[in-house]
Amino acid sequence: MSFAYLTVRDRLPTILTKVIDTIHRNKNNFFEEHGEEGVNAEKRAISFLSKLRNELQTDKPVLPLSDDAEDTVAWNEYMQRQQDMMEDRQPVSWFKSPWLYVECYMYRRIQEAVWLNPPIGDFDVFKEGKTQTFFESQQAIMFLCTHLREVLTSMDNPNEKQLFDHFLKFLQVSLWGNKCDLSISAGQDNSQKISPIESLASLQRFILVDDSDQVWSALMTLQGSRETEKRGARVDLILDNAGFELITDLVLGDFLVSVGLAKEVRFHGKSFPWFVSDVTKKDFDWTIRQTMASNHKQMSACGVQWKRFLKEGVWSYHDHRFWTLPHEFCDMPTDAADLYTDLQGSDLILFKGDLNYRKLTGDRDWEHTVPFARALRGFRPAPLCSLRTLKANVQVGLQPGHGEMLTSQEPDWMTNGKYAVVQFFCPPREQ
Numbered sequence: 001m002s003f004a005y006l007t008v009r010d011r012l013p014t015i016l017t018k019v020i021d022t023i024h025r026n027k028n029n030f031f032e033e034h035g036e037e038g039v040n041a042e043k044r045a046i047s048f049l050s051k052l053r054n055e056l057q058t059d060k061p062v063l064p065l066s067d068d069a070e071d072t073v074a075w076n077e078y079m080q081r082q083q084d085m086m087e088d089r090q091p092v093s094w095f096k097s098p099w100l101y102v103e104c105y106m107y108r109r110i111q112e113a114v115w116l117n118p119p120i121g122d123f124d125v126f127k128e129g130k131t132q133t134f135f136e137s138q139q140a141i142m143f144l145c146t147h148l149r150e151v152l153t154s155m156d157n158p159n160e161k162q163l164f165d166h167f168l169k170f171l172q173v174s175l176w177g178n179k180c181d182l183s184i185s186a187g188q189d190n191s192q193k194i195s196p197i198e199s200l201a202s203l204q205r206f207i208l209v210d211d212s213d214q215v216w217s218a219l220m221t222l223q224g225s226r227e228t229e230k231r232g233a234r235v236d237l238i239l240d241n242a243g244f245e246l247i248t249d250l251v252l253g254d255f256l257v258s259v260g261l262a263k264e265v266r267f268h269g270k271s272f273p274w275f276v277s278d279v280t281k282k283d284f285d286w287t288i289r290q291t292m293a294s295n296h297k298q299m300s301a302c303g304v305q306w307k308r309f310l311k312e313g314v315w316s317y318h319d320h321r322f323w324t325l326p327h328e329f330c331d332m333p334t335d336a337a338d339l340y341t342d343l344q345g346s347d348l349i350l351f352k353g354d355l356n357y358r359k360l361t362g363d364r365d366w367e368h369t370v371p372f373a374r375a376l377r378g379f380r381p382a383p384l385c386s387l388r389t390l391k392a393n394v395q396v397g398l399q400p401g402h403g404e405m406l407t408s409q410e411p412d413w414m415t416n417g418k419y420a421v422v423q424f425f426c427p428p429r430e431q
């Protein structure tokens with residue numbers, strides 16, 4: 001049985017059941033905030049979601065969205081595209097459509113349940129889990145913040161080698177931070193409790209492709225280029241999960257600007273709750289506020305600094321509806337031309353996580369030796385790098401025989417979250 005099939009059969013209904021339970025547990029809060037209207041909204045949302053779970057479990061055709069959001073038309077058009085691709089005109093159903101599509105679709109339908117019931121339209125069904133992992137990872141967060149502040153104060157006039165060593169560590173911490181997503185564990189605890197820096201050496205052998213030195217060279221080339229010297233390099237970080245992973249990304253963003261490797265870092269999040277643990281604007285702001293408010297001196301110093309970066313515009317937060325559409329990234333130039341044009345202005349784009357990797361590569365059944373550049377199928381807004389721990393059945397850019405060897409030793413190597421890649425692509429210069 002494929003991982004995709006098991007996800008749709010087991011993991012997605014479990015997630016839906018948890019969402020229903022969360023909404024139900026918040027009934028009193030809805031009543032306090034909105035009176036009877038809140039309770040009615042709760043009832044309607046639960047009945048909508050129970051029906052959705054039944055549609056999924058009995059392999060019913062997927063339905064067009066019935067809300068009136070900014071992205072509704074795009075979703076319904078995409079559904080039609082899936083339909084047009086079906087052989088013998090069968091309807092697109094939960095088990096008979098591409099996994100990437102149907103999984104994204106479920107999260108959008110959950111949001112439909114919330115949006116169709118305006119009194120609770122702002123409710124984040126995944127907030128509790130995200131908050132919990134943040135609090136459960138406090139020790140690791142304090143450790144990481146302390147390490148960052150110590151590195152920054154100790155580096156008066158660092159040579160390139162020292163800078164590179166630190167860069168590598170912060171990049172790898174952000175990479176392994178991606179182990180902490182909540183959708184693979186269907187919402188179970190996935191918090192980080194041990195020192196993230198100390199574990200790096202033992203994790204090195206699990207990085208299957210490590211293009212970190214190319215990422216470094218790209219940043220170094222920018223330092224030397226006259227054009228970027230004037231305006232400074234811009235790094236775009238396409239975020240994945242809240243909780244510990246977000247902290248690792250903020251720490252990386254802090255390091256990049258504090259040592260002058262970047263002049264500007266743009267964080268990109270999701271515009272509604274997505275894949276259980278993904279970062280929304282509210283999560284982003286909440287995390288910075290919590291970090292600032294910590295009793296731990298170094299942690300709160302980080303929070304204060306991050307707030308300052310945002311205020312000064314050195315950091316900024318962005319969301320675009322494309323990140324919560326089911327489209328592969330090679331569709332971006334046609335389906336979200338404004339976002340593609342925006343990303344073309346970047347000097348380096350870091351894509352966090354597994355879902356972004358699936359969208360970069362179109363989630364195809366590629367041979368493992370297919371070059372990353374080919375799997376991107378023309379998606380080339382700027383130099384880009386995927387920082388991803390493997391949780392789905394797609395992996396490209398391996399040496400011949402490597403994938404086969406892994407399969408023979410550990411059949412679930414692509415989905416057990418033990419392995420990772422740092423995979424870089426640089427578009428060729430225009431002549």
Ligand code: F6P
Nearest residue numbers: 181183184353354355356391392
């Ligand atoms: O369930 C599908 C999936 O894409 C997995 O591959 C992964 O567990 C999860 O969803 C998302 O992971 P990430 O947060 O790293 O994108």
Ligand code: MG
Nearest residue numbers: 181240241275
């Ligand atoms: Mg995620």
